[in-house]
Amino acid sequence: MGRTLTYPKRDANTVNRYKHRATYDLGAIHSIINSSQVLHVSFSPGPSDPFPAMLPMIGQMGSFDYPSAGFDEPLDCYLHGYVSSRIMNLARKSEGDGLPLCIAASRVDGLILSLTPNSHSYNYRSAILHGYARLVTDEAEKLWAMKLITNSVLADRWDHTRVPPDNAEMSSTVILKVRIVDGSGKIRDGGVSDERKDKSNDDVTKRVWTGVVPVYETFGDPVPSPENKVSEVPEYITSFIANMNKRNRDYAETAVNVTLPAEEQH
């Protein structure tokens, strides 16, 4: 009761720099992933290529077995892609646990403008996950994941479109299910942090403006397509836009005023 679930700390996911900013809490990490519009997914393309491969993908965490699970509970990561893409072919052919992936999401919440370039920073939230990917073959789970992912782009959109997908649509879409092995997050909020040597130097403080510029994503006014036949923009769209704009802006502006931890109060 009240226990916070955390990912195990392995070498691969342990944060060594600015440790006080690190989090291993499932809730914090899953919330960063699920509020990101794009995930970067990295995998090894095979022994003949020295470089890791990376793809921007749309994905979302959830539990098919326990659909009501909260962000702070164990979840799988579902990624959406095209049937013949390289990552899907590699996952299809992978043996053992599945295709090893690294999934990352980051967003900037503010520019931290301090006295020296060295103490400049961002307010930001970032998360990484490691896990093994397999193709979802169960049709009910696949449909559930497609709905989950569509509704992550715009809340409640699925039921307001032509569904279910037909056979051609189902077979051209592939969903990867990533069983998560570990993860970590890093969150920086607060204001400017400078060293005593600069703060006590009047020549510097008189000349250099210090502060934070909040940064947030904005959703603009919906532009109907030339073929659209619904006269008014539906309420679920306008309220989604209003909610997201308020949430994003509030987060960035509130983050400025968070008290910095002792480690950074020079």
Add this chain to the structure above:
Amino acid sequence: MGRTLTYPKRDANTVNRYKHRATYDLGAIHSIINSSQVLHVSFSPGPSDPFPAMLPMIGQMGSFDYPSAGFDEPLDCYLHGYVSSRIMNLARKSEGDGLPLCIAASRVDGLILSLTPNSHSYNYRSAILHGYARLVTDEAEKLWAMKLITNSVLADRWDHTRVPPDNAEMSSTVILKVRIVDGSGKIRDGGVSDERKDKSNDDVTKRVWTGVVPVYETFGDPVPSPENKVSEVPEYITSFIANMNKRNRDYAETAVNVTLPAEEQH
């Protein structure tokens, strides 16, 4: 004269899905990288770990030998990090060409809301680069790259702070220089694209609102730090914010009206 430089197409960077959206032009790719506030950098942590590693990093492309080089010319990617971080240790120990990296940046410019989940999309810009990383050891080049990266966070910030960095600051900061081997970009702009079977179905078109929601990053009003002693927000900061907000919003709103290529005009 007038020739467009392009990256070579290798297996690792060739786009196979929606090929008409792909670009190999140095100018387009470098411009996506350099306008991104965060890059995701992937590398192999070594044979004992099955998962690629990934880090959010700040970086910028430029040419130390030809500082006036444009985006469409051959450039190196400079990445900023901490002296004892894992990626820096791996790069320091790497033999041969350097540490193989994949660098990615993506941004969403709009939500494409069409009749079916299957034809939903984003307007977006994404780029990946492959290359070999080495630590910058030349002090002049390192200082040049630090200035380049600081000014990418906020134009002209470097000269308005306490510079140059002192010895401790120089030695705690490491700059990676990535020699680029190949790269590719993918750009989606335009409006909604639906299949004839749905466009001709009145039951669907009467019920489903279709259109685009522009998405863009906004920089808010600067919040001075409690210790700031410069009474007015300097002009180089206010004009940066105004320019970026106009650029981001204009791009997202203009992208909506780009004519879709024939491949997508169902």
